[in-house]
Amino acid sequence: xxxxxxxxxxxxxxxxxxxxxxxxxxxxxxxxxxxxxxxxxxxxxxxxxxxxxxxxxxxxxxxxxxxxxxxxxxxxxxxxxxxxxxxxxxxxxxxxxxxxxxxxxxxxxxxxxxxxxxxxxxxxxxxxxxxxxxxxxxxxxxxxxxxxxxxxxxxxxxxxxxxxxxxxxxxxxxxxxxxxxxxxxxxxxxxxxxxxxxxxxxxxxxxxxxxxxxxxxxxxxxxxxxxxxxxxxxxxxxxxxxxxxxxxxxxxxxxxxxxxxxxxxxxxxxxxxxxxxxxxxxxxxxxxxxxxxxxxxxxxxxxxxxxxxxxxxxxxxxxxxxxxxxxxxxxxxxxxxxxxxxxxxxxxxxxxxxxxxxxxxxxxxxxxxxxxxxxxxxxxxxxxxxxxxxxxxxxxxxxxxxxxxxxxxxxxxxxxxxxxxxxxxxxxxxxxxxxxxxxxxxxxxxxxxxxxxxxxxxxxxxxxxxxxxxx
Numbered sequence: 449x450x451x452x453x454x455x456x457x458x459x460x461x462x463x464x465x466x467x468x469x470x471x472x473x474x475x476x477x478x479x480x481x482x483x484x485x486x487x488x489x490x491x492x493x494x495x496x497x498x499x500x501x502x503x504x505x506x507x508x509x510x511x512x513x514x515x516x517x518x519x520x521x522x523x524x525x526x527x528x529x530x531x532x533x534x535x536x537x538x539x540x541x542x543x544x545x546x547x548x549x550x551x552x553x554x555x556x557x558x559x560x561x562x563x564x565x566x567x568x569x570x571x572x573x574x575x576x577x578x579x580x581x582x583x584x585x586x587x588x589x590x591x592x593x594x595x596x597x598x599x600x601x602x603x604x605x606x607x608x609x610x611x612x613x614x615x616x617x618x619x620x621x622x623x624x625x626x627x628x629x630x631x632x633x634x635x636x637x638x639x640x641x642x643x644x645x646x647x648x649x650x651x652x653x654x655x656x657x658x659x660x661x662x663x664x665x666x667x668x669x670x671x672x673x674x675x676x677x678x679x680x681x682x683x684x685x686x687x688x689x690x691x692x693x694x695x696x697x698x699x700x701x702x703x704x705x706x707x708x709x710x711x712x713x714x715x716x717x718x719x720x721x722x723x724x725x726x727x728x729x730x731x732x733x734x735x736x737x738x739x740x741x742x743x744x745x746x747x748x749x750x751x752x753x754x755x756x757x758x759x760x761x762x763x764x765x766x767x768x769x770x771x772x773x774x775x776x777x778x779x780x781x782x783x784x785x786x787x788x789x790x791x792x793x794x795x796x797x798x799x800x801x802x803x804x805x806x807x808x809x810x811x812x813x814x815x816x817x818x819x820x821x822x823x824x825x826x827x828x829x830x831x832x833x834x835x836x837x838x839x840x841x842x843x844x845x846x847x848x849x850x851x852x853x854x855x856x857x858x859x860x861x862x863x864x865x866x867x868x869x870x871x872x873x874x875x876x877x878x879x880x881x882x883x884x885x886x887x888x889x890x891x892x893x894x895x896x897x898x899x900x901x902x903x904x905x906x907x908x909x910x911x912x913x914x915x916x917x918x919x
Contacts, residue, residue: 477692485685485692489609489676492684494618496674497602498625500565503664504598505629506636507572507591508537509744510660513637514653516763522651523581527877533584538868540593545862548597549604549854550714557605558675561598562668568594569664575657576650600858607842607853608678611697613789616839620782623835627778630744630771636660638765720852727856729904730841733796734864736897737837740803740890741830742871743823750823750875750883766820770827777828778835785836792840793905796833797898803829804894810887833897844908867893 511519515530525533552560571591578584602622610618640659641652650658676682679693721727743750747767781799785792806826810819841860845853874886 477695481692482696485689485696486610486614488689489693490618492674492676493605493609494621496671497605498621499667500561500671501599501602501622501625502629502632503569503660503667504565504595505626506633506660507568507664508595509629510572510633510637510656511588512744512747513633513641514656517637517641517653517656518651519653522653523578523584525581525584529581531873531876533581533588535869535873536585537588537592538865540589541596542862542866544593544596545600545865546718546855546858549600549858550717550851552597552601552604553717553851553854556677556681557601558672558677561601561605561675562672564594564597565668565671566665568598569661569668572661572664573658575661576654596862600854600861603838603842603857603861604854605678607846607857608850609676609693609697611699612843612846613786615842616782616785616789616792616836619835619839619842620778620785623782623831623838624775624778626834627771627775627831630747631768631775634765634767634771714851717849717851717855720849721856721859724845724848724856726844726904727859729900729907730837730844730860731863733897733900733904734837734841734860735867736800736893736900737830737833738864739867739871739893740807740897741834742868742874743827743830743890746875746886747823751820770824773824774827774831777832781832782835782839785839789843790909791905792836792843793901793908796836796840797901797905799829799833799836800894800897800901803833804891804898807887807891807894811884811891814882816881837901840904 511533515525519525520530548564568591571587571594575584575587575591578587603619606618606622607615636659637656640656643652644650644655645652647655676684679685679697680690682690682693685693747770751763751766781795785795788795803826806822806829810822810826813819813822838857838860842853842857845856848856874889875883876885879885
């Protein structure tokens with residue numbers, strides 16, 4: 449690619465910066481007005497998406513708790529069949545993310561997101577009646593297709609409401625729901641399996657799917673009345689508040705869809721996103737993080753392997769500290785990242801290096817207690833980089849046309865999640881209790897991630913200094 453092509457792509461990617469600046473000049477507002485608007489959006493948006501994402505992750509990962517709570521035995525699942533059940537979820541999930549974000553960009557998030565949530569909640573309830581491996585696979589495929597639009601949709605919604613210097617904390621709040629879902633998942637699974645086993649003739653792991661699926665449907669119906677739409681189209685804001693919402697974003701070159709925004713076709717949006725090599729750099733970096741984070745699905749199995757004589761309830765409870773430490777680390781990292789936005793790449797690379805060291809030590813140390821502590825520390829690094837990477841990508845794509853930004857964010861999330869397909873095979877039962885292959889592969893992936901984010905940090909810093917882009 450020659451310099452002229454590079455310059456042309458940069459101009460195309462940031463073609464809306466001039467109209468954004470004009471929008472900022474056209475509307476004047478006081479700091480008090482802006483602060484009041486941000487507080488109102490925070491109160492409406494953040495708690496709602498937090499609970500929604502919490503339940504999303506519970507519904508996606510409860511299969512790990514169900515496995516060790518009797519599902520594996522009842523369905524006569526082999527280790528390979530369980531891995532297949534994990535993998536098939538991401539087939540539809542990856543395929544439908546970009547189309548879902550294209551549809552969301554031309555619809556109302558307050559209806560679109562709760563609607564798909566009702567569907568996957570109902571499907572989670574249906575998981576309670578499966579009687580074979582075939583039933584499990586079919587439902588996991590459908591569940592992946594339906595849930596595909598949620599995470600990238602929330603990413604687009606967050607990136608459409610907040611400035612670049614506000615995004616890390618909000619993305620941190622979003623990701624913290626996934627972190628705590630692991631802790632809550634262990635507690636809920638322990639309580640349900642222990643307390644409802646055999647009630648009305650239903651196994652405890654089946655009650656787990658019923659209760660979490662019903663909770664998802666209930667929260668989805670409530671969110672219909674709370675979740676805001678995009679800044680310029682939200683019916684929950686006054687005209688004045690809409691203008692302020694768009695204008696304040698323009699001060700940091702975050703494009704927003706308005707009535708005057710130049711139309712960009714679906715194909716055009718895909719072209720802009722695909723031709724920007726920042727998109728592909730973030731895809732590689734996020735694949736590393738997501739692939740390493742497949743540990744999430746195996747925490748109950750890994751802990752069970754470390755403490756082989758422990759009961760199912762104890763194993764579920766022992767997964768809680770893993771997520772608790774990760775939650776604290778994610779919160780601190782998100783807060784600090786907004787203070788130094790130009791150092792986000794270095795912060796992510798630092799956490800990946802920390803997790804890499806932990807993973808290497810796991811491969812050489814076989815003391816079960818030490819390995820458990822290292823698992824806790826690895827989780828802190830991986831979860832902290834997850835939200836940080838999404839905020840970093842959102843900031844990097846800020847000047848894109850809103851529809852192209854939606855495609856780019858969906859591509860990062862979708863293709864990044866491809867890593868979960870091969871990641872699902874990293875910890876076969878035959879490798880227990882050491883699981884050397886899994887931790888060796890994760891170590892190699894983390895090394896690649898360190899290189900990618902160091903490159904992105906240096907690349908962005910140089911272009912910020914030269915004035916080619918703003919960060």
